[in-house]
Amino acid sequence: MSTPVLDRTAQTEHPVLDILADRWSPRAYDAETAIDEAKLASALEAARWTPSAYNSQPWRFIVARRGTELHRGVVSALVEFNQAWAARAAVLVVAIAETADAEGAAITHAVYDLGQAVAHLSIQAHSNGLHVHQMSGFDPEKVRELVGLEQRFLPTTVIAVGDLGSADALPEGIQRGETAPRMRRPIGETIIANA
Amino acid sequence: MSTPVLDRTAQTEHPVLDILADRWSPRAYDAETAIDEAKLASALEAARWTPSAYNSQPWRFIVARRGTELHRGVVSALVEFNQAWAARAAVLVVAIAETADAEGAAITHAVYDLGQAVAHLSIQAHSNGLHVHQMSGFDPEKVRELVGLEQRFLPTTVIAVGDLGSADALPEGIQRGETAPRMRRPIGETIIANA
Numbered sequence: 001m002s003t004p005v006l007d008r009t010a011q012t013e014h015p016v017l018d019i020l021a022d023r024w025s026p027r028a029y030d031a032e033t034a035i036d037e038a039k040l041a042s043a044l045e046a047a048r049w050t051p052s053a054y055n056s057q058p059w060r061f062i063v064a065r066r067g068t069e070l071h072r073g074v075v076s077a078l079v080e081f082n083q084a085w086a087a088r089a090a091v092l093v094v095a096i097a098e099t100a101d102a103e104g105a106a107i108t109h110a111v112y113d114l115g116q117a118v119a120h121l122s123i124q125a126h127s128n129g130l131h132v133h134q135m136s137g138f139d140p141e142k143v144r145e146l147v148g149l150e151q152r153f154l155p156t157t158v159i160a161v162g163d164l165g166s167a168d169a170l171p172e173g174i175q176r177g178e179t180a181p182r183m184r185r186p187i188g189e190t191i192i193a194n195a
Numbered sequence: 196m197s198t199p200v201l202d203r204t205a206q207t208e209h210p211v212l213d214i215l216a217d218r219w220s221p222r223a224y225d226a227e228t229a230i231d232e233a234k235l236a237s238a239l240e241a242a243r244w245t246p247s248a249y250n251s252q253p254w255r256f257i258v259a260r261r262g263t264e265l266h267r268g269v270v271s272a273l274v275e276f277n278q279a280w281a282a283r284a285a286v287l288v289v290a291i292a293e294t295a296d297a298e299g300a301a302i303t304h305a306v307y308d309l310g311q312a313v314a315h316l317s318i319q320a321h322s323n324g325l326h327v328h329q330m331s332g333f334d335p336e337k338v339r340e341l342v343g344l345e346q347r348f349l350p351t352t353v354i355a356v357g358d359l360g361s362a363d364a365l366p367e368g369i370q371r372g373e374t375a376p377r378m379r380r381p382i383g384e385t386i387i388a389n390a
Contacts, residue, residue: 014233014240016319017214025246038209044386045209048379050314051220053331057380062388070390096387097307109331112292112351115310119245123318124211136248136304147388156307184243185252191239192291193257193342195265 010182023126025133028178030165031088035065039128040091040161046124050117056101058110059117062094062147070146074158077142082135082158085174089133090162093121094143100152114156125161133160205377218321220328223373225360226283230260234323235286235356241319245312251296253305254312257289257342265341269353272337277330277353280369284328285357288316289338295347309351320356328355 008024010016044061052058064071066089074092075083086092095118097110122132140155149155167178205216239256247253259266261284269287270278281287290313292305317327335350344350362373 010244012240012244014236016237016241016244017322019212020241020244020315020319023244023246041209041382042211044382045207046211046215048382048385049205049207049211049215049218049377051218051317051329053329055378057385060385060387063386064388064390068390070388109352111306112310112313115307116314118307119311119314120215120318122246123315124215127212134246134248149387153387157304182244183250187236187239187243190243190252190255191258192255192344192348193259193265195259195263 008182010184013187019123019127023122024182026131026164026178027085027133027174028165028167028170029085029089029131029160030163031169033090033163035090035162036128036130039125039130042128043121043125043130043161047117047121050113050120052113052116053109056107056110056113058098058107059114060096060098060153062096062143064092064094066090073146074143077138077146078135078158079137082137085170086133086135086158086160088165089160093159093161094155095157095159096149097154097156098152099154104152111154111156118157118159121159130161131164134158135160203377205379208382214318214322218317219377221326221359221373222280222328222369223360223362223365224280224284224326224355225358226364228285228358230285230357231323231325234320234325237323238316238320238325238356242312242316245308245315247308247311248304251293251302251305251308253293253302254309255291255293255348257291257338259287259289261285268341269338272333272341273330273353274332277332280365281328281330281353281355283357283360284355286355288354288356289350290352290354291344292349292351293347294349299347306349306351313352313354316354325356326359329353330355
């Protein structure tokens with residue numbers, strides 16, 4: 001019997017787009033289905049059109065499909081807890097910030113703009129029925145070695161992308177995370193000054 | 196006569212949501228209309244529900260409406276070029292990263308997650324007909340003094356939010372920016388490894 005998954009739609013206090021309210025970060029990926037390449041291409045295209053400081057576009061991606069050597073390499077860079085569930089996702093995308101240009105000049109907003117690009121990628125993927133879960137728990141140096149990245153490129157997150165599977169296939173401790181309601185502090189605590 | 200504004204919809208190679216393809220960063224804000232408070236609240240609510248590493252929610256905002264002392268203070272922190280157009284927008288939002296917690300422990304993905312939060316804010320605002328333009332050109336220390344920010348908080352961008360006005364009301368050099376097509380490098384140059 002399948003573990004029931006709660007309605008994880010955000011309990012918003014002001015109306016927001018369904019695509020933002022419904023998005024959440026699962027761990028129970030379907031370990032069989034291959035990625036829908038058209039949907040993956042659309043998600044990457046959405047990232048492409050993200051705004052950035054001086055249109056510097058300081059983002060790069062590694063795209064690793066389950067079953068490939070590249071995918072095994074990315075999995076090996078994850079912390080153990082993440083390996084237990086993220087290896088199941090059809091694709092792992094490594095999100096990389098270009099922190100300096102080829103001449104060595106700093107790109108100050110690279111990590112910020114990378115965050116924006118991954119948000120666009122995630123929203124597009126979710127709108128096409130894919131699920132996205134970002135991870136900070138991995139070793140950037142292992143990723144760097146894997147593809148021979150220059151120092152000016154900073155692997156920042158690894159993103160699991162794929163279809164939702166059954167929570168029953170996950171280890172017990174990981175299953176529990178699939179049913180908790182989404183929580184955020186009230187917006188009033190986020191606004192420092194308001195006039 | 197109004198300067199004609201080009202169709203600035205992105206020329207995407209793969210289908211993406213209209214809300215992502217249509218979004219662009221204007222400078223020709225309407226200098227008269229006050230912000231629609233319900234739309235502003237929805238944009239901030241969208242930011243609230245952004246994912247973040249360990250759900251740390253490392254974002255804070257200053258919300259400054261045109262005509263207030265706070266708004267004048269934020270305008271004064273902008274570089275001169277940005278002051279010339281951004282002071283016209285109904286609201287300036289300062290996006291602030293919480294780079295360490297109250298005990299001094301680093302929040303490593305704060306700037307990245309702030310970028311995500313501002314992307315969510317922008318997409319929600321745009322879907323409600325507001326326009327958003329992010330700026331990195333400002334003095335973070337001036338903003339810090341303005342509201343007495345602790346060092347662990349990093350003012351990262353200032354975001355103009357409001358209605359679109361006539362490009363004719365802008366200085367000549369700034370008007371030109373309103374009609375350029377949006378350009379991005381091909382996605383193939385963004386993907387470092389693909390398997």
